Amino acid sequence: MGVEKIDTKSKILDIAEGFIVQGGYNAFSFRDIAEAVGIKSASVHYHYSTKADLVSAVMARYTESFFRQLPDPTDESLDPKIMINGFIDGFKAKIVDQRDMSLCTMLTSNKGILPESVGHELAAFYQFLLDWLSRIFVRLEKIDEDSGLIQASQLLACLHGASILVQGTDKPDFFDKALSRWKAHCLPSSLL
């Protein structure tokens, strides 16, 4: 412990996450990471013994920090419209401004070649996220849980699909086009 030099372990995760969102599971090697961190590949293995471990750790950290940033959907003092809008804007920032895919979109498309553990983590991530969105829609539109889940699925699908469209066409405009229904639907009350 002590002076906390910039932790190599999380530096590795940062760089691995960057490589994954740019090219997926098979598009980087331990040597790539080692070079970027400034150590040797054997030292990367010291921190994460296998590639599966490494990707699993990236996913776990992502999930943890993702949900830590989300507000409590049942907090009555928060406007559900603003929560949804914040969520959409956060997603947009990632895929339009940074111009790469979200970690989960990328890993999901790689699911067939991923260690099984990562597959489970992915599924859990989506379940949790859909649940979060559902609760907000239930509040926002005073609907039952099933309908909330449907709304949540639609929004989440639109967001992921929008990122494919932006990436595939190289035209960031498609993000707003694909999301226009939701933007209109979820304008914060302050603007109505």
Add this chain to the structure above:
Amino acid sequence: MGVEKIDTKSKILDIAEGFIVQGGYNAFSFRDIAEAVGIKSASVHYHYSTKADLVSAVMARYTESFFRQLPDPTDESLDPKIMINGFIDGFKAKIVDQRDMSLCTMLTSNKGILPESVGHELAAFYQFLLDWLSRIFVRLEKIDEDSGLIQASQLLACLHGASILVQGTDKPDFFDKALSRWKAHCLPSSLL
């Protein structure tokens, strides 16, 4: 020419396409393909000299056969609702019944590591498809071209996102959930 034994060249494309939709660009090798076809890897190179050539050929064939199957959007004898529904159902068959990603979703997520030529083909594919969908929406809802493109973007995003959701959660139900708005919206007149 002549007796047309089952063409090795297209057998290679079939198998390559299968590998790509299952795991993406980096998840298969010439040796994998050779083994599946029943020849040696050097013989695969005879037909497609580089991996970029091969994937490019897969994409070109896919694009060609995809658009050959689409009806003429301006054909007044065809019901636009049925065309949209047929499109959705075709997509669903691919990703829900066959349980893998569409070639384009997969390649788009791999775009960062793809040969540039394939990137251009992908962009062209999406432009063409969005145009096709736009024309139908313009007819269906008697709207202008810009609004047609917005509808088209939304539907296409929903479809791609639905495939991510299905793959990520392992729950095929999410396809219909994510698409329910469009199914309701585009019921063929015969059922109204």
Add this chain to the structure above:
DNA sequence: TTCTATCTACCTAGTGATAGATAGAATTAT
């Protein structure tokens, strides 16, 4: 005789992973 499609054999460059050494920090024993 030339063309087509295949083969065997190989190359170079990388892959994930391991073994063993080492310098220095932290901990424990005397």
Add this chain to the structure above:
DNA sequence: ATAATTCTATCTATCACTAGGTAGATAGAA
């Protein structure tokens, strides 16, 4: 307090294997 020990994080060197790609031979068809 100091000496002995263990732990941490790194290294060098290497393994067995796979990658995409190439050269050259060959059998059969045109």
